[in-house]
Amino acid sequence: xxxxxxxxxxxxxxxxxxxxxxxxxxxxxxxxxxxxxxxxxxxxxxxxxxxxxxxxxxxxxxxxxxxxxxxxxxxxxxxxxxxxxxxxxxxxxxxxxxxxxxxxxxxxxxxxxxxxxxxxxxxxxxxxxxxxxxxxxxxxxxxxxxxxxxxxxxxxxxxxxxxxxxxxxxxxxxxxxxxxxxxxxxxxxxxxxxxxxxxxxxxxxxxxxxxxxxxxxxxxxxxxxxxxxxxxxxxxxxxxxxxxxxxx
Amino acid sequence: xxxxxxxxxxxxxxxxxxxxxxxxxxxxxxxxxxxxxxxxxxxxxxxxxxxxxxxxxxxxxxxxxxxxxxxxxxxxxxxxxxxxxxxxxxxxxxxxxxxxxxxxxxxxxxxxxxxxxxxxxxxxxxxxxxxxxxxxxxxxxxxxxxxxxxxxxxxxxxxxxxxxxxxxxxxxxxxxxxxxxxxxxxxxxxxxxxxxxxxxxxxxxxxxxxxxxxxxxxxxxxxxxxxxxxxxxxxxxxxxxxxxxxxxxxxxxxxxxxxxxxxxxxxxxxxxxxxxxxxxxxxxxxxxxxxxxxxxxxxxxxxxxxxxxxxxxxxxxxxxxxxxxx
Numbered sequence: 001x002x003x004x005x006x007x008x009x010x011x012x013x014x015x016x017x018x019x020x021x022x023x024x025x026x027x028x029x030x031x032x033x034x035x036x037x038x039x040x041x042x043x044x045x046x047x048x049x050x051x052x053x054x055x056x057x058x059x060x061x062x063x064x065x066x067x068x069x070x071x072x073x074x075x076x077x078x079x080x081x082x083x084x085x086x087x088x089x090x091x092x093x094x095x096x097x098x099x100x101x102x103x104x105x106x107x108x109x110x111x112x113x114x115x116x117x118x119x120x121x122x123x124x125x126x127x128x129x130x131x132x133x134x135x136x137x138x139x140x141x142x143x144x145x146x147x148x149x150x151x152x153x154x155x156x157x158x159x160x161x162x163x164x165x166x167x168x169x170x171x172x173x174x175x176x177x178x179x180x181x182x183x184x185x186x187x188x189x190x191x192x193x194x195x196x197x198x199x200x201x202x203x204x205x206x207x208x209x210x211x212x213x214x215x216x217x218x219x220x221x222x223x224x225x226x227x228x229x230x231x232x233x234x235x236x237x238x239x240x241x242x243x244x245x246x247x248x
Numbered sequence: 249x250x251x252x253x254x255x256x257x258x259x260x261x262x263x264x265x266x267x268x269x270x271x272x273x274x275x276x277x278x279x280x281x282x283x284x285x286x287x288x289x290x291x292x293x294x295x296x297x298x299x300x301x302x303x304x305x306x307x308x309x310x311x312x313x314x315x316x317x318x319x320x321x322x323x324x325x326x327x328x329x330x331x332x333x334x335x336x337x338x339x340x341x342x343x344x345x346x347x348x349x350x351x352x353x354x355x356x357x358x359x360x361x362x363x364x365x366x367x368x369x370x371x372x373x374x375x376x377x378x379x380x381x382x383x384x385x386x387x388x389x390x391x392x393x394x395x396x397x398x399x400x401x402x403x404x405x406x407x408x409x410x411x412x413x414x415x416x417x418x419x420x421x422x423x424x425x426x427x428x429x430x431x432x433x434x435x436x437x438x439x440x441x442x443x444x445x446x447x448x449x450x451x452x453x454x455x456x457x458x459x460x461x462x463x464x465x466x467x468x469x470x471x472x473x474x475x476x477x478x479x480x481x482x483x484x485x486x487x488x489x490x491x492x493x494x495x496x497x498x499x500x501x502x503x504x505x506x507x508x509x510x511x512x513x514x515x516x517x518x519x520x521x522x523x524x525x526x527x528x529x530x531x532x533x534x535x536x537x538x539x540x541x542x543x544x545x546x547x548x549x550x551x552x553x554x555x556x557x558x559x560x561x562x563x564x565x566x567x568x569x570x571x572x573x574x
Contacts (some may be wrong), residue, residue: 052467068468081462084515085323097458098470126515142461146469 001180002027003072003150008057011041011048017043019205021057021230022159026150026183030178034185034215037226040167040187043078045202052076061150070098073179073205078137078154082127088138089114089123091228093147109219113145140168144175152177153184156189169195193217193232193241201225213239223247251512255526259307260535265305270279270294301432306536307529308435309427309495312442312487314528315521318475318500318509319449322456322517323480324385327510331505334375334388335395336368336485340492342399342406343367345419349406361437362491368489371395375481384463388477425496425551427536434494441490444524448483452476453518460517498551500558501528507565 004026011018019041028030034042048055050073051062061217074095092113094108095109117137122130127138140156151172157165162168165188171196172182186192192199195215201209203225208215214234222230225247229245259541268279274291282291306458323329332338346361347353378391403423410416455476458466467473491498505527506520513519533548536558539548 030507047464050468052464066467066472067470071469073468075465075468077462077464077468079462079464081325081460081465083460083462084517086509090514090516094457094461094469139461190570216338216389 002060004183005060006057007048009045009048009059010045010056012056016220017205019048019202022205022207023057023079024200024207024210026181028149028179028181029174029176029197031182031195031197032184033196033199034183034202035187035189035192035199035216036185039201040225041205042202043154044205046075046154046183046185050152056123066099069244070146070148072146072148073150073152074143074154076139076156077153078158080132080139082135082139085126085128086121087123088127088130088141091127091138092119092141092145095142095147107228109145109147113141116144116174118167118236127220134163136160137164137168142172144171148170149179150181150183153182155185155187157186157188165191173197189222189230189243190241206244213241217241250360251509252379252526253346256390258530259533260335261309262537263303265280265297266306266533266537267295269537270299271540271544274344276305286543296452297431298429300422301430301435301499302536303533304435305427305430305438305494306532308438309444309491309498309568310501310532311527312445312503312528313492313501313527313532314505315449315496316484316487317528318506318520318524319452319480320484320502321506322452322459322520324389327507328503330499331484331488332497332499333503334371334392334481334484335399335491336371336375336489337497338396338399338403339371340364340489341423341497342370344422344493344496345403345406348419348422349410349415358437361434361490364493365437365441365489367399368485368493371399372481372485372489376478379477385477388481420548421494422524423551425498426549426552427495428537428547438490438494441486444483445483445487445490448479449487450521452479452483453521456517456521465567470478485545488498489531496549496551497569498532500508501531504558504562504565505531507562530531 002025006022006024010020022045035151036042036172047053049059049061051059061073064072089110092110093106096109114123117140119137119141127135128148137157143151157168162166169191172184174195175182196213198211199216200207201221209221209224217232222228227247228243230241230243233240268276282295285292313331319331320333321327322333343364343366344360347360352363353360374395377389379387394402407416408417411475455471458469458471463473506524509523510520513523535554536550539550539553542548
């Protein structure tokens, strides 16, 4: 059983390929980190997988109708947009739009999503008046309320404080532990090493490595893809990853 | 719910006041008796053929401007958007001006509004062609601005080449916007277009709510953006084109009303749609009463009064909210 299958997915801007012949399969229970330097094609890959970008090749999500897809995958874009001064509770409830359940089900899902992100106390606050980091957490709660087998998030923890970053990654790994799947792009390699069950390293529009963090985040791959030197060590408190220096 | 009830009551009260306001000095009760009289007395003619269509048109046009303003702001996620942005009102104005200039308007009763509607339809076709089926919101705005500018330029050209000052004055006065001396023929002409527009715009609530999170997130939540945009453009054009065709251009309603009501609906675009329809109807009714009360013998134009009241109101709102706007 799979929740996402990409087969030879390619996206071009003009003649220039942004991602080229990417194939991958995501399974239930995986918390997948999508790593790669700026411009590697992380966002493009996820948007094409959703069918939001014109592409060659196939994506199982892009083949669904828009409503089926909305119940199969929640998408958290990188741009954190909240256009109107709505309450946090109402904003999170937007995640229930693709569902045709009862109001009680929606309310329960919203309350659950708020609790997962530790936002119960914010429910009646106006979303646009919160700080940037708080807004980011509200938007993650919105995606959680969509209650889908797969969650795709584009740099969801950028700009959060350390505790909120760790808490968010814990929410993602808990989702995976409950049988769902998370695909998230991140730049914090240390958090990826600790919280992701699988990482995919993307470079110049193609997959360089795919597997458990310890096998993918090797000195060779890090040097080739990021041009950095890093220290990776398995300790009794989990994996520790620290970037050290850039390579010439 | 409370807000809806209040707005409906407000509209009803203003509708009644609108019916009993006029230059003919008769009592309120006599006015109402005449509204339902079938004796053909002068007062019954005034009530049934002048004041009733006038009040109905005020409601229809106000509701159209309010709902299309709310939909446009919701779609563009910008509180400065207004229905005139897509160029339909400017195009409808040009159609009307051409009808006046060529003398077509004098040929038969509905020549002017029909010509305005035709021009509005052409503008919609041009916008949809220019902006393309998949274009972003920005393309739509730019196409609208271009068409507005073109229509305004042609309107100026017509004025420029106008053979005599009387023709020019007639055109200018028409463009100021008014509900005076309209008949049921105008109501029946505008109503089908407006009804289509209301239905199209009223169906957008869910998509506009989702757009609170941006186009990408909305698309991923199952909102078909191209369909939404098509409904928005056609709905707005039908509403505003028909309104401009029968009453000239009336500004500020579509801008101010959604802005005023937004805090009362918790910022939610879907709830703002219907609230703005009612609020717009109330605002145009009130303004149309005011033009008759303020200068009864000078034919003060509705569009002029609306801008005179609307602009300071808008300034006040900006002044009040400047701390909270980002």
